[in-house]
Each structure stands twice: as C-alpha cells, then as structure tokens.
Amino acid sequence: MSLDTTSEIEIIKVATSKIDQVDFETLSFGSVFTDHMLVCDFRNGAWEKPIIKPYEPFLLDPSAKVFHYGQAIFEGMKAYKIEDDSIWLFRPEENYERFNKSAVRMCMPEVPEHVFIDGLKQILQLEKDWIKKGKGNTLYIRPFMIAIGSGVIAQPSTQYRFMIILSPAKAYYSGEVKVLVAEHYSRAANGGIGAAKAAGNYSGQFYPTQLAHNAGFQQVIWTDDATHTKLEEAGTMNVFFRINDTLYTAPTSERILDGVTRKSLIDLARREGINVEIRSVLVSELVDAAKDGSLKEIFGAGTAAVVNPIVGFQYKDVYYELPKMENSFALDLKEKLTNIQYKLAEDTFGWTVEV
Template sequence: MTSNTLNEIEIIKSSTSKIDSVDFQNLTFGNVFTDHMLVCDYKNGQWEKPVIKPYAPFLMEPSAKVFHYGQAIFEGMKAYKDKNDDIWLFRPDQNFERFNKSATRMAMPEVPEFVFMEGLKQLINLEKDWVQKGLGNSLYLRPFMIATGPGVIAAPSQQYRFMIILSPAKSYYSGEVKVIIAEHFSRAANGGIGAAKAAGNYSAQFYPTKLANEKGFQQIIWTDDATHTKLEEAGTMNVFFRINDTLYTAPTSERILDGVTRKSVIDIAKRDNLNIEVRSVLVDELVEAAKNGSLKEIFGAGTAAVISPISGFSYKEEYFELPKLENSFAMHIKQTLTNIQNKLAEDTFGWTVKI
C-alpha cells in the first residue's frame, strides 16, 4: 500500500448537483443517490489512492469475477443531522470491523481503516446538504466491495473495487408485517457464509420470500438448516421474541449475522432492566407460547427499519395473530435507539461519532 493512500483522498467535485430535483418528503428507500461516490481500487497486491468523484456508471470487463463467482460484500449504515446541523454516525467502528470479517470470509482483501472511515467522513462532509434534519430523516450509507479482476477460472480475483455511495432516506415503514416460519428453505448453513454480509445471502432469499409474498406474507422467519426447529432471523433482520416479560434472541453463529442494531437492542434492554436472554428459541416453543397467550411480541432489528414489529406468523398452515400492545418492548427500544441516533437523548453508551 503506497504512503499517499494512508493520508490523502483525492476529491473531484461535480460541476452540477441534482439535489434541487429531489423530493425529500417522498423518497423510496434506496432509489435516489447523492452527487458523489468514493472509489478505491485494489491492484497488484495493494490499495491505490481513494478518489471521491461524481456519481456515475463505470465500465467493467464482462469476465469480471463478481459476475461469475459472486465475490461481493457490503454494509448498511446511516448518518443523522441534529438540530445544530451537526452530522453523526452510529457505531461505525462495528460496521468497519464486520466489513473486514466479511472480506476475509470471501477471500477478499481487507479495506484499510483510513479508506473506510476517512472516506466516509469526507464523502458525507461533501454531501452534508443531503442529510435532512428531523426524526426519521437520515442519509443511508452503502460501503461495498466487488471483484473486478477478469477471467472465468474459478479462483479469487486479483483485483477489487471498494466504493461508498449515499442515499437520502425517510423513516422505513412497511405497514403490517406478517411472516411465515420456514419449514424447508434456509437463509444459511453451518460452514457457509451466513455470518458474512455477502451479496449472495440476499439473492438466495428472494425466491422463498417471493413464495411467501404470493401467500400474503411479507417476510420469512428463517430456521436452522439442519432441523428447521430453531428460529434464527426475520427476512434480512435479526429477530427478537417476547414471551411473558422476557425478550429472547438467537446467539450469533456461522448462520446468523452479527447485527449492529441487534447488539444495540441487547445493550438497551440490559440498561433499562428488561429481562433478556440470548439463546436458541425453538419453533415449538413459539407456537406453544402463541397458543397459551404468553407470546407478546416479535420484532426484527436492522439498520434500514431499526425496529420492525411483526403482527403475526404462520407455521404449518396455522396462523397466529399477536396481541396489539400500547406499551411494547419494541416501541420503547425503537424510541430509545432513534433518540440516541438523532441526538435527542444522551448517548450513555458512546455509540455516536461526530463527522
């Protein structure tokens, strides 16, 4: 890695901006992107100088290995603007650490901390007008890396491209969420890449989710690949279950992503004296709790939606509606977390980082 990579990012500013054409009150998640992007290429065994340049398409070889062998990883993060116009990141160190764990699992080079963290900061500073104030507004950050080296031999690429693109976002609300508990399909398997934030994990979910959608359900609660008896994740999110007054979530593993929001939910629950246990939850246990009335809540936790309450679930063609609670754990945790992210409450955990 050359010395200039360690202390310098080239910035090429766009001559025009499309910000005035954006309706920030009516955004579709992940469809609008800011004026600039960060690009950093890996060639000849080292990272080249990172460049922030105008957002635009770029050319690639048809034989680029990302197309043929799926070497692609990403992260999802958000930036928030407080009432004083200061911009904050939420636990970026966790995303950086997980990104490189994903890279290692996919036989890709680790991205230097300067390129990832300083690249984020300089890019967001350049696009600070795209970060809207107000609860529910944010700038979604998408760091990702793809294999750009040519050749169709089944081997890791020798060239890669790390990029960061930014997208303004409103509160993510998908309406009432009903789920099916998976009986056949699996999100990930032991020894596989489920713990990596790899692109292939998500594409593999599309078909079973499509089948669930056709039955009137929005998402799937995934079960373990071997026995389909253990509850693991909900859609693309970590999942929590409240039985009586105890919150449960599965431990991370080779199959389960180490979610940043998941860890934050656990820490908030512990601080606020909510009973929480990290252990495997069985499908039969959940069904029995639904039948006897002790199942109070199910919710997903992830960057895009933060907390996504689930209204009911189906298992073996039997549907179970969850009670509607005024003072739910999900809403308490979501309000607490979003207040910290938006600097509306004291960050006692030290999670927020000022740009």
Template sequence: MEIKTLENIDITLSPTSKINEVDFENISFGNTFTDHMLVCDFADGKWQQPKIVPYAPITLDPSAKVFHYGQAIFEGMKAYKDDQDDVWLFRPEQNHDRFNKSAVRMCMPEVPEDIFLGGLKKLLQIEKDWVKKGQGNSLYIRPFMFASGKGVVAAPAQFYKFMILLSPAKAYYSGEVKVLIAEHYSRAANGGIGAAKAAGNYAGQFYPTKLANEKGYQQVIWTDDATHTKLEEAGTMNVFFRINDILYTAPTSERILDGITRKSLIELAKRENINVEVRSVLVDELVTAAKDGSLKEIFGAGTAAVVNPIVGFGYKEEYYELPKLENSLALELKAKLTNIQYKKADDTFGWTVKI
C-alpha cells in the first residue's frame, strides 16, 4: 500500500531539539519521546484540522470523561530505518483497522485514514532523525484516543482527542522471562472488551502481574474466565506453544487481541513449512507436555517485544523449566520477521510501507 501525504495539517515546529541529549544505546522503553506530536480533536460531530506541535503537556477539564468512564484506546506500531536511510512501517493499515474496531467497541468516533496514517507519515517525515539504523533499533509509535469532553453523566462523550507520540526504542524485555499461569484472575470475558486495545484492559492486568512478580515471575499467562482451563495470552502479548514440532496458538475471540505480530508469525511459519495449529490449548495439555518432554518452547509475540522466548512456567505451586534448544523456532521466526522489517530480506508478503 501507499500512504497518502496529509496536506491539510497545521505544523508548528519546535525551536530546539533534544535529540542530542539522548543516549540511544542505553534507552529504556517508552520513557523518551521525540520533539513533536500529532493532535486532532473531535468536536461538533466531526474531526477538526490535525496539528503537529512540539511535545508538551496537555490541559484537560477535571470532569473529562476519560477520567470517570475510561473511554480510552491505543495502538502500538514501530518505524524502522534501513541501510539506505529510508524509513519503513510494518503493516500500518492493520493498526488503523484495529484502532477503529476498538473505537467502535468503546463507542468512540472512528479516525479517518488520512488523519491516522497520513498524519503519521507527516510526523515521521519531521522526526526521521529519531529513527536509528541497526537491528534492534526502532521508533515506537503510540496512537491513542480518549474522551476529552467534560461532564460526569454516565454516557459517551461528545468530544475526543486523538494523538500520536513517538518514542525511540531498543529491547522491550531484558533477561529471562518466566510466566505464571493464572488460576483465578482473567484478562477478559466473553461479551467484554478483550479484543479492543482499551486502556482499562491493561490496568486490570497490573495487580495479578504484581502478585506474579512477588513469586519470581515476570508475566502471567491468562486463562479463560469461565473455566481457567484454556491458555489465552501472555502478559501483553499473544502466546505460542511448541509441542514436539507443532506450533499452537489460541484463536482470536472477544477475549483475545487480534495481534498483528501473531498473524504475521503464522503466515511466516506456513511459508517455512512449519506446522501451525490455531486452536485452544488446555492447561492440562501444557503440563502433560512439560512432564513428558514434548513441550519444546513457549514464546510471546507482540509489537514491542516482537518475539519473547519464555524459559519456564509456574502452575499450582510447581515450576516447569523448558529445555534450552539449539534450533529455536521462536528465534528463527523472529529473525525472519525482523529481517523483513529492517529490509534485509525480500518482503514477499507486501507488509512494509515506505515513508
């Protein structure tokens, strides 16, 4: 696809840049932001003219409905720079489509393509020096929208604010990742908002994850809300299980986010003749496979981490260590995917989009 340049946009450039103050080799994920951001307001039933302005705090009324009723959604994307200094996005139309599905579910206005993608293109053109070359370097992109309209009546807002922030990034997780399988808490329920990237979904994970951290685990593998017998997601990522030489991952549903990295890995695996099955994986099935040695790998998949191998899992006060493999499918698929993203391999799928 080709992203059309947004012409109807008001641009105010920052008089100075903080880029020379940033240590790009030792940057922590999501804490440093570029010089500019995109802002667009929804008012009087329509989207107003988008603006690119210097990164700065915003002012909201204390009764803004985002504070009281949680109307807030977001996306996560990345921009990459190749060896020729060109900047690329990875399947951005998928993020735009999912963002609007989240908006519909949260009773918020959909954001037009020209504002979401066209505005992002213009913002990236201004901030292209913040995208650093080299495997592992990227510019994390955070589009988000929230209810800015005031009032504490329990009803959808009439005013909204759409914004895009950019943050230079390296690795999301560092060190080994161990996960605890949830026995009581759930990420989402049928009929709920699990398939939307709603802010509250992530806030609801913090307490169970804190409890897991206290037991020595970095993340939680969520189970279904009704029976706690089906494995669903790992922390903020979709999750894959390799039993013998078959990769399994849960089907998307009202409870499980339709991850873009997830669907890309499935297509990559099929191209490489790796056997993939999309079906529910039971907790008992995983424990049995761990005990008999047929469980080879577990890994998370998401935009921020791309692919994150998991070294072991805990369940019912027992810990199951995974084998250390020389031929890891997780690392093989990660290498193939990131080579496409960084334009070091042919993109036979048509996933990458030049800025």
C-alpha cells in the first residue's frame, strides 16, 4: 500500500494549539486529544470531500441511527516518531482492510483509500509535534464511523460520518492482571459480529467484566458461546497460551477478531524458532496444564498494550497462579515487536510504513 497523497483534503487549522497545556509525562491513555480531527460524510450515496478541522463537539439529530441501532465501527492504530523525526505507522493496510470488513458486516459503506489513508497521512503531518520521540511514546489513532441518518425505523442509515481523532499516549502499563475464565457470558456468537470492530462488541463486555472486577479480577477470558469449553479472547485482546515451549492461540473466526498484533506476534515467534499452533484451546487443557506445571504463560495481544502478561486465572472457583518465567516468551516478543515499531531493529517483514 502506498501512502502517497492522491486527493486534496481541506484543512482548517486551529488559531492556537493547546499542546503547551498538555503534560506528556502524566498522560492517561485515551483521555487527551490533539488539536484537529478529520471528518468525511457519506450522503446521497457518495463520500463528500474530507476536511481536517479543529477538534470539537458536533451536533446530531436525537433520532440518528447510531443512537438507536448501534451502527458504529472503529479501529485502533499508532504512529511512532524516531530519532531523525520521521514518523512511522505499523501495518496500516491491515487496519484499513479490517475497517472496511467491519463496515460491510455492519451494512455501512466502505471508506475509500484516499479518505482513510490520505486523510491519516495529512492529519499526522499536521499534528507531528504531538508525537513524542522515545520508546513508549506514541500517538494513538482512532478512525471510526457512525450512522448519522435520522429516523427510528429499524433499517440501515443512508448517511454516515467517518472520522479520525488522535490521542498522545505513553507506554501502556496495567500492572498484574488476573483473569476469570467465563462460564456463562460470551463476547460473541457464531453468525454474529464478533469479527468486526463494532462498538456493541465492547459495550456488551462491560457488565461481565465489571462482575469480574468486583470479584478481584482485571479481565475475563471469554469462552465460546455454545459450550463454554473453548478459550477465545482475553478482555478486548487476542490471547496466547504457552504450554511447555509451544504457543497456542485460537484461530480467527466469526467470533474472534483478526488482530494485527496477534498475527504479527505469530510471524515473529515463528521467525524466532518458537513453535506456534493455531487451534482451539480447551478450558480443560488449560486447567490440566496448570495442574501439572506445563502451563508457563498466558498473555493478551493488542494495539494499546502490545503484550499484556497474565499472572493467573480462576475457573470454577479455583485460582491457578502462573510461574515467574526468566525466559518469558511474552516479554521477549514484546521487546522484539516494539523494537521493529520504533525502528530500533531491522524490519525484515516490511511492516513499517513511513508517513
């Protein structure tokens, strides 16, 4: 995919930047936003001209379809600035393609490449001062689309708004993570929208995750909706299990998101000579491996944290603590992947793209 600009995008700059009011050393993830946002509306069957304008609230009709029928999708990406001040993206074509797959599943129009990619390039160039150098510093990118057409009849909207907003971020630390294996609630179902980055997937997790928090756990490992015997995802992340020296992760499906970090870790692990098996992992396998000591690691994989180690899990009121690993696959793979993202190691895969 080329990041060359192929169309003009109108740019309206803020009169005064708010960047000097931001303490970049104490950022709370996803709470501070840059000066500008990209907006592009779909009306009368076509995409209008994109515009980059000052970040601000906007008005919607109370009957907008997004409020009533949940037509909303999003992506999560990051931009990195290295020592020579160049700005890099990590596998942006994967996010672009997945965004449009989500759009199709939610009966929304696909966003053209010149809107998504050219728009992303131009807003990043405009906001380059918000991207700080140094490993751990990033600019989190949130492309999203909502249904803005009015009317409460239960049918797809005819009008949509695509936007990109940006949030400076520090390294994502969540502390020790203990998880509860789901026995009743499910993240997604066969034939559903689990493989789409649809807003409803995430709001549906809030209640069972809150129940887990109340019980002293930080996240839930979701199981399949039909039998609750297959391990699928951890919180909002894909999940890996290390049993002895083999990594296991579930295959993508209608229920499981095709994570960009997930597929990158699989390729990276195989390059490092780690055996990776992509197959359904049973809860019973996990419990047996924990009991006999062959379960070495569990970790989540996603854009925000990259890799999130899990220290233990509970199933049927029994808690299993994981061992402390000196040769942690999770930490080693995270280090190698982030070194590629920050151009501190050779990108033998061709994943990084300069803006």
